[in-house]
Amino acid sequence: MSKNQLPDPNRDFPAWYIEVVKRAGMAEHSLAKGTMVAKPYGYGMWERVQRALDDRFKLTGHENLYFPLFFPESLLSKEAEHVEGFSPELAIITHGGGVELEEPLVVRPTSEALIWSTYANWIQSYRDLPLLYNQWGNVVRWELRTRLFLRTSEFLWQEGHTAHATAEEAHREALQMLEVYKEVAEEVLAIPVIAGRKSESEKFAGAATTFTIEGLMRDGRALQCGTSHFLGQNFAKAYDVTFLGSDGERRHVWGTSWGASWRLIGGVVMTHGDERGLRIPPKIAPVQVVIIPIYRSDEERSAVLEVAHKIRDSLTGQGLRVRVDDRDHHRPGFKFSEWELKGVPVRIEIGPKDVAAHQVVLVRRAGGAKEQVATSAAVDGMAGELERAQQDLYDDALEYRNAHTHTASTYDELRDGITATGGLWVGPWCGRGTCEERVTADTKATIRTLPLTPEDPGAPCAVCGQKGAETATWARAY
RNA sequence: CGGGGCGUAGCGCAGCUUGGUUAGCGCGCCUGCUUUGGGAGCAGGAGGCCGGCGGUUCGAAUCCGCCCGCCCCGACCA
Known part of the structure; x- marks a missing residue:
């Protein structure tokens, strides 16, 4: 491997x-x-x-x-x-x-x-x-x-x-x-x-x-x-x-x-990020599209690079940030791994076969198999491709957050939950520092947020049981 | 500041216990050839005030003392 x-x-x-x-x-x-x-x-x-x-x-x-x-x-x-x-x-x-x-x-x-x-x-x-x-x-x-x-x-x-x-x-x-x-x-x-x-x-x-x-x-x-x-x-x-x-x-x-x-x-x-490295949202990615040329001979190299540069120029013309990785001292496999580590959202591979067929191989960092796409379609569809990549990252992160947000109404639930699973724990808090300190001492979690505008008194405090609590979100934090 | 660890090539390390001629290894780097669709192979080569200062000794990366720096754990983090 x-x-x-x-x-x-x-x-x-x-x-x-x-x-x-x-x-x-x-x-x-x-x-x-x-x-x-x-x-x-x-x-x-x-x-x-x-x-x-x-x-x-x-x-x-x-x-x-x-x-x-x-x-x-x-x-x-x-x-x-x-x-x-x-x-x-x-x-x-x-x-x-x-x-x-x-x-x-x-x-x-x-x-x-x-x-x-x-x-x-x-x-x-x-x-x-x-x-x-x-x-x-x-x-x-x-x-x-x-x-x-x-x-x-x-x-x-x-x-x-x-x-x-x-x-x-x-x-x-x-x-x-x-x-x-x-x-x-x-x-x-x-x-x-x-x-x-x-x-x-x-x-x-x-x-x-x-x-x-x-x-x-x-x-x-x-x-x-x-x-x-x-x-x-x-x-x-x-x-x-x-x-x-x-x-x-x-x-x-x-x-x-x-x-x-x-x-x-x-x-x-x-x-x-994932086990392969970064995944950068297209809107802040220094390189949004990387093009990897694949070739053996010098003739293939110049033919492939010519197409690669044309694609780069039309993408750049759309205001996209594109890099052709024409380094001769690294092989394609190395480049694939490196640009994945660097989290570039979309990779285009072009070899002699692709040049002949007027197509490219398109690979999304966020997942999915390699896909052969007509060159013109890849160029025309790239902006949309990046928008989808941006949205996919957000959706993934939101799904993760939803799956790791829990509610607690008792102290045992709150303390054991934070300790066992991490994530965000939502529970009522009476507003007193002593209750806050107790949770922090037991779990190392702190209150990350309270509602933007103070709530009407609600459920009993998850720590002390006193009424008039508002909803606090707890987590261990950086 | 307390506890623990580490300073040797760009990076990661071995060597130190038991001092001894030219200080090694892997990766990276340079050159050449062969390679190139998922992290290339071979050959050759360059690169070291062994953290610093002082001491012991015929001789110190190695032993002793002092100093400096960094890392990990803790305290701290508006």
Whole structure:
């Protein structure tokens, strides 16, 4: 059989993940602990995700800007909960230019502190509102345990920061951007996600309410794929951001912030990958169609390549991303395996027999046998083929999630269920931290989502039995 | 920070216990020939401050000390 088998994802998912990411050429570890080199194949996916998000940010009225990587340490300390949340993960610069700095600089773990302290100067009147800005950049969080794409000391992301005159408007903004994340996750990354609200213990340090989208990975663990925060007036008060209303009253502004990172790429790997490697959704695939020429002699080679290049050109003309793998030092079988590992949605094989018959062999990564198709039909039908591949990945992932979503009404069901099967467990929760902590202590699962808007009191709490619970979704998470 | 492990060619490793002439193996890489429809074969070749510093010794990858780095488990993860 084939060589260089990947670890079995069903037996050792973490080993499978790291091998796929490395061998597909997405990323590798770099020199400093916990840092990562994003290689072209992985960065190419990130570029597609960036574009999908950025287009939607613009359509919803936002503009990009850029704040610096460093700011004075003292700035952070103005919002008590915020500084407490971040202080363990800060990278702090104490020296520059060969001398000790008068005041240390922090490398941003997120930019709320700097941005709100700056917004204070930009906002005077209700006429300056709303402020709808976003920035693309990197942040640093000194993580103890890191994983490629999922948790690295430095990572790439975007962070949106908006300021509004009313709580209602800010709240709407936070939910609107959550919806943008959900749309990108589902329609672009083909990852079905649950949109919800975080519990008090899981929310962002400094936020009034944190919203999240959560996906379910193939090993039964949940992954937070994006968060959007309604900040209330917390940062406005900490950094004294006020405006004069049309009524002449001075008020603090209401804020939001929202972020998504290249962790999404890790989510794609863990949602769609299989024992052969990656399966990349066509919308973010750096290569959507790979053409493998097959030949023996030089004459065959030039005849086959001529057709291969023609097909490539007409597909490229449709706006598709196509690669002809004309490397002469690898045989076809090697290329088949390699492009499957790299998750290219559609492969076209062309040999001398196909050239003679004006056909190609078409192979879908998502499964199914090889199919002989007339060349013209393959070219004309490719866009539709990729749309189906995109949909198939989503449908597969949704089916998996549905099959791994369970309900529990008693504590035994919840605890034993999480421990035995993983996946998502839905059960009523009274809202008290003690009940939440008990589940986490017993199962290592956390509340991933609560309903977007608080529910009317319902069934008794699965943990303590007290009435007035709302529906919580539990899972072990990354 | 606590517990455990590891630093030898691009990658993965052996050698170290019991010091000894030129430090090996697999993969990868380079050249040539034969191959090419599911991970090619043969032949030749290149590539090493053996993590660093110091010590013991006629002689150190190997023994001793110190240092540095990385990995795994735990604590942590807004």
